[in-house]
């Protein structure tokens with residue numbers, strides 16, 4: 001961070017914002033402002049270059065064709081790689097998560113190269129689409145309460161040796177491999193299958209991104225009663241028998 005300003009970059013809202021992904025940008029922005037930080041939010045469309053000077057990058061979910069277009073443009077652009085080399089934090093959701101891996105299956109049924117920022121490979125699941133509420137225990141190393149969210153994906157994601165699972169599911173499919181893992185992270189690059197404004201349901205993940213960006217261990221507490229009520233409601237919904 002420079003000039004005491006947090007630069008938050010939302011990647012390709014024109015292609016990857018199918019599931020209310022703007023909510024993630026709003027949550028990070030708001031929680032940073034509540035801590036007195038000055039935030040510059042940059043929404044970067046797919047015909048614009050990705051800035052390399054961002055502190056936190058968000059990339060959302062999308063349907064199969066926009067996902068392929070986004071992957072092509074991000075590969076051509078190349079700047080996200082540079083940003084990560086400079087220490088940027090990336091949080092990705094579903095289609096965005098698959099794009100950050102080594103490869104995924106595109107809308108034409110072909111293997112599409114990803115950015116290789118996460119040591120994961122996504123294939124097309126042979127079974128039913130993974131759809132529904134999820135409750136998962138986040139990697140204890142990250143010190144966060146359980147992840148709650150909603151998944152909707154056909155892809156199945158296998159973790160390579162250097163990726164750590166973001167969480168292990170109690171309810172739901174997560175990466176869909178049957179090993180109980182959900183999402184992945186490599187250093188400061190995170191991916192999850194939890195949709196859309198997952199940070200509204202898991203605001204302490206937004207705080208983790210802020211702590212990494214600010215290089216601090218703690219942030220001033222804020223009133224999270226509203227978030228807690230939402231979390232409890234969604235956890236109860238996930239626990240309802242289908």
Ligand code: GLN
Nearest residue numbers: 061062094095153154155
């Ligand atoms: N096209 C991908 C899949 O189905 C991602 C979909 C999404 O973002 N929901 O696996």
